[in-house]
Amino acid sequence: ADTGADAVLEGLDPEQREVATTLRGPVCVLAGAGTGKTRAITHRIAYGVRSGVLPPAGVLAVTFTNRAAGEMRGRLRALGAEGVQARTFHSAALRQLQFFWPRAVGGEPPRVLERKVQLVAEAAARSRIRLDRPELRDVTGEIEWAKLTQTVPEDYPAALVKAGREAPRDPAETARVYAAYEQLKRDRDAMDFEDVLLLTVGILQDRPDIADTVRRQYRHFVVDEYQDVSPLQQRLLELWLGERDSLCVVGDAGQTIYSFTGATPDFLLDFRTRHPGATVVKLVRDYRSTPQVVRLANGLLAQAGGRAAEHRLELVSQRPPGPEPVFTEHRDEPAEAEATAAAVRDLVRAGTPAGQIAILYRVNAQSGIYEQALADAGVPYQMKGAERFFDRAEVRQAGLALRGAARAGGANDAALEGAVTLPEQVGAVLGTQGWTPQPPSGTGAVRDRWESLRALVRLAEDFAAARPEAGLAEFHAELEERARVQHAPAVDGVTLASLHAAKGLEWDAVFLVGLTDGMLPITHARTPEQIEEERRLLYVGVTRARKYLTLSWALARSPGGRASRRPSRFLDGLRPGSGAARGRGPGGGGGIERGSGPASGRRRQREPARCRVCGSSLTEAAGIKLRRCADCPATMDEELYERLRGWRLERARELGR
Numbered sequence: 001a002d003t004g005a006d007a008v009l010e011g012l013d014p015e016q017r018e019v020a021t022t023l024r025g026p027v028c029v030l031a032g033a034g035t036g037k038t039r040a041i042t043h044r045i046a047y048g049v050r051s052g053v054l055p056p057a058g059v060l061a062v063t064f065t066n067r068a069a070g071e072m073r074g075r076l077r078a079l080g081a082e083g084v085q086a087r088t089f090h091s092a093a094l095r096q097l098q099f100f101w102p103r104a105v106g107g108e109p110p111r112v113l114e115r116k117v118q119l120v121a122e123a124a125a126r127s128r129i130r131l132d133r134p135e136l137r138d139v140t141g142e143i144e145w146a147k148l149t150q151t152v153p154e155d156y157p158a159a160l161v162k163a164g165r166e167a168p169r170d171p172a173e174t175a176r177v178y179a180a181y182e183q184l185k186r187d188r189d190a191m192d193f194e195d196v197l198l199l200t201v202g203i204l205q206d207r208p209d210i211a212d213t214v215r216r217q218y219r220h221f222v223v224d225e226y227q228d229v230s231p232l233q234q235r236l237l238e239l240w241l242g243e244r245d246s247l248c249v250v251g252d253a254g255q256t257i258y259s260f261t262g263a264t265p266d267f268l269l270d271f272r273t274r275h276p277g278a279t280v281v282k283l284v285r286d287y288r289s290t291p292q293v294v295r296l297a298n299g300l301l302a303q304a305g306g307r308a309a310e311h312r313l314e315l316v317s318q319r320p321p322g323p324e325p326v327f328t329e330h331r332d333e334p335a336e337a338e339a340t341a342a343a344v345r346d347l348v349r350a351g352t353p354a355g356q357i358a359i360l361y362r363v364n365a366q367s368g369i370y371e372q373a374l375a376d377a378g379v380p381y382q383m384k385g386a387e388r389f390f391d392r393a394e395v396r397q398a399g400l401a402l403r404g405a406a407r408a409g410g411a412n413d414a415a416l417e418g419a420v421t422l423p424e425q426v427g428a429v430l431g432t433q434g435w436t437p438q439p440p441s442g443t444g445a446v447r448d449r450w451e452s453l454r455a456l457v458r459l460a461e462d463f464a465a466a467r468p469e470a471g472l473a474e475f476h477a478e479l480e481e482r483a484r485v486q487h488a489p490a491v492d493g494v495t496l497a498s499l500h501a502a503k504g505l506e507w508d509a510v511f512l513v514g515l516t517d518g519m520l521p522i523t524h525a526r527t528p529e530q531i532e533e534e535r536r537l538l539y540v541g542v543t544r545a546r547k548y549l550t551l552s553w554a555l556a557r558s559p560g561g562r563a564s565r566r567p568s569r570f571l572d573g574l575r576p577g578s579g580a581a582r583g584r585g586p587g588g589g590g591g592i593e594r595g596s597g598p599a600s601g602r603r604r605q606r607e608p609a610r611c612r613v614c615g616s617s618l619t620e621a622a623g624i625k626l627r628r629c630a631d632c633p634a635t636m637d638e639e640l641y642e643r644l645r646g647w648r649l650e651r652a653r654e655l656g657r
């Protein structure tokens with residue numbers, strides 16, 4: 001029967017076809033950015049499913065971010081391969097853990113720990129070690145690294161030496177805090193993100209019957225971005241596989257950017273040693289970027305050291321020529337942001353959809369000034385890794401309750417008896433959700449929930465002041481309208497994202513901003529390995545661009561400030577007029593553009609809370625804290641998040657009783 005399987009192979013080159021049609025045995029694809037790795041494995045799954053070789057429910061596709069998993073599901077659906085699981089390691093593991101915990105251990109699985117740093121602080125206090133906030137973050141990072149590399153506290157100091165890892169502080173002290181932290185966590189029946197993987201691995205290892213159950217379900221495994229697999233994730237993958245070998249991995253050692261979480265390209269590069277019979281495919285045709293962008297990417301690759309250099313493959317662009325990448329130097333950061341926003345606006349006016357443009361930076365703390373500049377220029381934008389107010393579970397739930405009360409006209413609702421003014425009525429309805437006008441003690445998640453509900457009461461106060469005649473129904477309509485307006489710009493705005501979050505994605509136009517020495521490489525990258533990883537981040541950034549690419553930096557932080565910065569050292573030899581790039585190609589010697597535009601006034605930027613792991617911002621407008629970093633795999637994912645939300649609501653209910 002014609003299941004349309006062959007149609008799935010159309011639009012693949014011969015090497016990609018080989019990947020897509022090799023459905024048996026281990027397959028490894030080693031290839032550079034934009035060569036169609038993700039496309040090849042997506043089509044492979046679709047081809048396998050539609051030709052009847054791979055049962056959809058038996059396939060597990062693993063990616064490293066929720067966003068990548070979501071994209072994969074979308075692409076598979078479009079190719080007619082529904083029912084395939086595409087998940088992150090964390091979400092796949094957590095799901096399995098929840099499923100087999102009652103049988104393996106009994107009872108409920110431990111709750112997922114939300115405020116890790118807080119517990120590390122307690123652990124430090126118990127160990128009589130004084131740590132300030134940055135130190136706490138460092139130690140937390142070290143604990144994460146130790147756990148991901150399966151290092152117990154006693155072995156931590158030795159493991160550092162073995163890994164050639166520079167510890168941020170006294171290893172013996174860190175080991176003590178680590179041990180105390182583990183004890184505290186056990187006492188409270190909690191698990192952290194690393195535990196999700198560790199416990200899943202532990203149970204699959206110890207309980208062959210449970211491993212069997214899991215193996216009966218999943219029989220074929222596909223891993224994207226395999227260069228970022230950690231030893232622990234690799235172990236999990238091996239346990240899922242058992243004795244079987246239906247594994248297809250794709251990756252690019254040149255894009256390893258998560259070493260600090262224990263990830264290593266070794267598993268990718270040594271794949272054939274572990275699987276001697278493996279089919280290894282290399283792809284070199286770059287379908288994403290113009291020859292101009294690819295030349296810059298190749299230039300960066302040529303400078304790369306470390307293991308990435310072992311399998312260096314020159315990329316060959318398959319696209320028609322485009323403009324030369326632009327290097328722009330600015331006086332100060334506001335000028336850089338303003339010029340970037342103006343360039344974005346010009347592109348949009350000239351016909352590039354805003355959704356096809358991205359501004360990428362090293363850490364999310366850099367985003368504020370670009371948000372402001374885009375808003376000033378009237379360009380819609382969306383940020384990655386932030387949750388909007390009206391998307392929060394408690395706000396949505398409160399919205400439903402308000403709607404119910406408005407529909408009932410307040411008349412026969414006992415909760416509204418006594419409540420006269422609109423804010424009072426809103427307060428009363430929220431009271432049915434467990435909200436009280438007095439804040440709960442402490443600063444945890446319960447407090448955060450309280451804050452967002454209080455924000456609703458404040459909205460009601462403002463609304464009542466502006467429209468004294470309005471009632472609950474009008475207020476509810478106002479909320480719906482606000483939610484609609486706040487959601488609208490996200491549909492097709494310019495993307496603001498960190499380089500880590502941009503991995504695997506692409507845009508017609510990419511602006512790499514803030515490229516100073518100190519930002520890229522970032523100041524805390526010290527060892528040669530860390531510096532190499534920073535260079536790979538730039539490579540990831542450059543290779544996101546299809547056509548337009550701008551690289552910019554500012555010599556001073558603020559207008560009138562001292563011009564004390566220099567452009568990223570990685571640009572030496574790449575930018576026009578410097579070393580190797582001189583005189584190359586049309587426009588290659590064009591020199592650096594000087595950013596112009598009026599200097600804008602100093603703007604105060606809120607310093608957002610950051611993800612400990614990737615530096616991404618954890619805050620959102622209106623000062624509402626976000627519990628999740630969507631940018632990096634070392635943090636929570638959707639399911640974990642849902643669980644936490646459920647837990648928070650439960651706690652809030654308890655409190656309300």
Ligand code: ATP
Nearest residue numbers: 011012013032033034035036037038039287288504
């Ligand atoms: P990265 O390393 O950044 O993850 P990748 O190797 O996974 O990149 P893809 O994202 O799969 O690359 O593909 C890059 C772009 O090239 C996509 O827009 C994809 O649709 C396109 N592309 C890939 N292969 C082909 C092909 N054979 N013909 C036309 N376009 C292709």
Ligand code: MG
Nearest residue numbers: 037038039504
């Ligand atoms: Mg990819």
